[in-house]
Amino acid sequence: MTPERYKRYKTTLDRRQPDLTVVTDRVHKPHNLAAIVRTCDAVGIGEFHYTLPRVGYRSLPGTTMGSHQWVTRRSYDTVQEGIDYLKSTGFKIFAAHFSTRAVNFRVVDYTQPCAILLGAEKQGVSATAAEVADEHIIIPMQGMVASYNVSVAAAIILSEAQRQRENKGLYNHVRLEQFVYQQLLFRWCHPLVAELCDKHQLPYPPLDHEGIIIEQQQWYNQVKALLNSSVKKHD
Numbered sequence: 729m730t731p732e733r734y735k736r737y738k739t740t741l742d743r744r745q746p747d748l749t750v751v752t753d754r755v756h757k758p759h760n761l762a763a764i765v766r767t768c769d770a771v772g773i774g775e776f777h778y779t780l781p782r783v784g785y786r787s788l789p790g791t792t793m794g795s796h797q798w799v800t801r802r803s804y805d806t807v808q809e810g811i812d813y814l815k816s817t818g819f820k821i822f823a824a825h826f827s828t829r830a831v832n833f834r835v836v837d838y839t840q841p842c843a844i845l846l847g848a849e850k851q852g853v854s855a856t857a858a859e860v861a862d863e864h865i866i867i868p869m870q871g872m873v874a875s876y877n878v879s880v881a882a883a884i885i886l887s888e889a890q891r892q893r894e895n896k897g898l899y900n901h902v903r904l905e906q907f908v909y910q911q912l913l914f915r916w917c918h919p920l921v922a923e924l925c926d927k928h929q930l931p932y933p934p935l936d937h938e939g940i941i942i943e944q945q946q947w948y949n950q951v952k953a954l955l956n957s958s959v960k961k962h963d
Contacts, residue, residue, distance in 0.1 A: 729917055729918075729938070729939045729940060731938050731939075733939075734917065734938055734939035737913060737916045737917060737939070738913065740798070741902075741904060741909055741912060741913060742901075742902050743772045743899045744772050744773075744774045744903065744904050745771075745772045745773060745774075745893060745898060745899075745903060746774065746775070746903055746904055746905075746908075747818075747819070747840075747841035747842070747903075748771075748772070748773055748838065748841075748842060748843075748889060748893070749768075749773055749775050749776065749777060749814070749819070749842075749843045749844075750764060750768055750773065750776055750777065750843065750844045750845075750846065750882060750886070751777035751778065751779075751807070751810045751811065751814060751821070751843050751844070751845050751846075752764065752777070752778040752779065752845075752846050752847075752878075753779055753807040753845060753846065753847045753848060753853050753854050753857050754779050754780075754807070754847075754848045754851075754854075755778065755846060755847070755848055755849065755878055756848065756849070757849055759879075760849065760877070760878050760879045761778070761879075763879035763880075763882070763883070764776070764846070764878070764879050764882045765799050765801075767879070767882055767883045767886055768799050768886070769798045769799050771886045771887070771889065771890040772890070772893075772899065773799065773886070774798075774799060774800060774904075774912070775799065775800045775801075775802065776799050776800070776801050776802070777801075777802045777803075777804070777810045777813075777814065777843065778801065778802075778803055778804070778810075779803070779804050779805070779806060779807045779809075779810060780803055780804070780805060797916070797919070798916070807845075807854060807856065807857045808856055808857070808860070811843075811845070811857060811860055811861075814843045815860075817841075818841045819841045819842055819843045820840060820841065820842045820843070820862040820863070821842070821843050821845050821857075821860065821861045821862050821863075822836055822838075822842055822843070822844055822845065822861065822862065822863045822864075822865050823845040823847075823853045823857060823858055823861035823863070823864050823865070824844065824845065824846050824847065824853065824864075824865055824866070824867075824881055824885065825845075825847065825852060825853040825858050825861065825864045825865075825866075826852075826864075826866050826875075827858065827864045829864050830864035830865060830866040831863065831864070831865060831866070832865070832866065832868060833865040833866060833867050833884070833885050833888060834888055836863055836865055837892070838888065838889035838892045838893065839892050839893055839896045839898060842889075844882065844885050844886065844889070845857060845861055846878050846881065846882055847878070848878075849877075849878055852875075865885070867881060867884055867885070910932075911932065913935070913939075914932045914935065917935065917939045918941065921933070921941070924951070928951075928955065930951065930954075933947045
């Protein structure tokens with residue numbers, strides 16, 4: 729862990745937007761999912777929601793070309809489950825969906841807690857999801873094609889969301905809860921140690937001002953002794 733790397737982690741977490749996210753409605757092509765997750769990270773979104781692709785398609789893990797370690801993913805069996813969860817936590821749902829009530833994506837207020845709902849590559853947002861969405865938004869088209877690729881649409885909409893949030897100063901102060909911030913920071917700094925702690929339900933050890941585990945060798949010795957003791961009890 730270099731001081732530069734540690735500073736980069738903290739700067740990234742300082743700008744995370746916990747009340748902005750994306751939820752996909754059975755988007756299944758790996759390269760589209762990868763691009764969407766990369767865009768989420770780029771605009772400060774730390775949590776991505778998606779419904780499981782139908783049988784025959786690869787799932788999201790392993791397709792995000794490195795972005796998955798920076799963006800937490802929540803999967804659902806149905807899009808309704810994802811929408812219900814987000815609404816229960818105060819999010820409005822803005823569906824990228826062409827309908828009689830659709831408005832230009834630029835007129836929507838993305839500075840409030842909101843989730844951008846994106847539909848599958850050919851079918852778009854399902855009728856069920858469209859029905860419960862708070863708003864329908866569209867990107868005006870000037871050519872012959874009817875719509876943008878889903879990952880491109882995500883980038884365009886999220887770019888507008890970022891612009892609005894920058895204008896309101898939402899990137900200028902830490903918005904993550906302190907506990908969440910510290911947990912993520914540790915996982916980024918020490919992923920293998922975090923995995924060990926999570927596996928054995930151990931608290932993460934404290935870090936110093938450069939992201940190094942305090943009294944690291946002593947902590948390792950204590951954990952080793954604890955795990956050995958646990959093994960003996962089960963023998």
